[in-house]
Amino acid sequence: MENVCQIGTNAAAFDKWDQMLRERLTQQRYWHCIGTMQTAVAIAEGNGLNTTSAAAAGLLHDCERCAPTDVLLRKIQANGVELPEDEAELPYVYHTYCGAWTAEHEFGLHDPDALAAIRTHSTGGANLSPLQQSVFIADLVEPTRPYAQEETIQEIRRTACRDLRLATPMALRYKARLSEIKSGGALNPRTREMVEAYL
Ligand SMILES: [Fe+2]
Numbered sequence: 001m002e003n004v005c006q007i008g009t010n011a012a013a014f015d016k017w018d019q020m021l022r023e024r025l026t027q028q029r030y031w032h033c034i035g036t037m038q039t040a041v042a043i044a045e046g047n048g049l050n051t052t053s054a055a056a057a058g059l060l061h062d063c064e065r066c067a068p069t070d071v072l073l074r075k076i077q078a079n080g081v082e083l084p085e086d087e088a089e090l091p092y093v094y095h096t097y098c099g100a101w102t103a104e105h106e107f108g109l110h111d112p113d114a115l116a117a118i119r120t121h122s123t124g125g126a127n128l129s130p131l132q133q134s135v136f137i138a139d140l141v142e143p144t145r146p147y148a149q150e151e152t153i154q155e156i157r158r159t160a161c162r163d164l165r166l167a168t169p170m171a172l173r174y175k176a177r178l179s180e181i182k183s184g185g186a187l188n189p190r191t192r193e194m195v196e197a198y199l
Pocket residue numbers: 061062065095121122
């Protein structure tokens with residue numbers, strides 16, 4: 001696919017980021033990022049949000065997803081990246097906290113809302129901005145996900161593109177069920193806070 005990242009006046013930055021991601025990610029993960037970017041933009045458009053922020057956060061959200069756990073941990077420690085104590089033993093979240101740092105310091109993304117959306121894309125959290133909610137949902141429902149054709153997912157995607165406030169609890173219910181299946185019943189602390197705030 002050509003020119004997938006040419007958005008508005010930031011075409012040059014997006015082209016550079018696209019190239020950097022191709023070098024860092026597996027092909028499957030790269031296309032997941034493209035799918036998340038396109039879905040986040042569609043949600044942003046439908047809800048009057050900043051589409052450039054949505055595109056940046058969607059594209060870069062998994063920029064550290066293919067880095068080994070020990071590399072991520074070293075990077076977190078060396079740069080003083082914020083990692084909540086109750087998530088310190090949960091390696092699957094390292095790429096979210098480290099990813100926000102890398103997006104800012106290596107990709108040059110200086111958009112606090114987009115960086116926050118990268119940080120919360122997987123676990124969610126309480127008090128998410130509309131952009132954070134958009135990226136949380138986009139990561140879950142983008143079209144390259146193996147379950148993307150499920151009716152529930154399609155319903156979440158359709159709803160998100162017209163009413164984010166309705167879609168966030170729907171996506172959260174799906175995510176919580178998925179996380180519980182994956183981790184045998186234990187919800188991530190930030191996801192638990194999100195459940196308390198939104199359901
Ligand atoms: Fe992720």
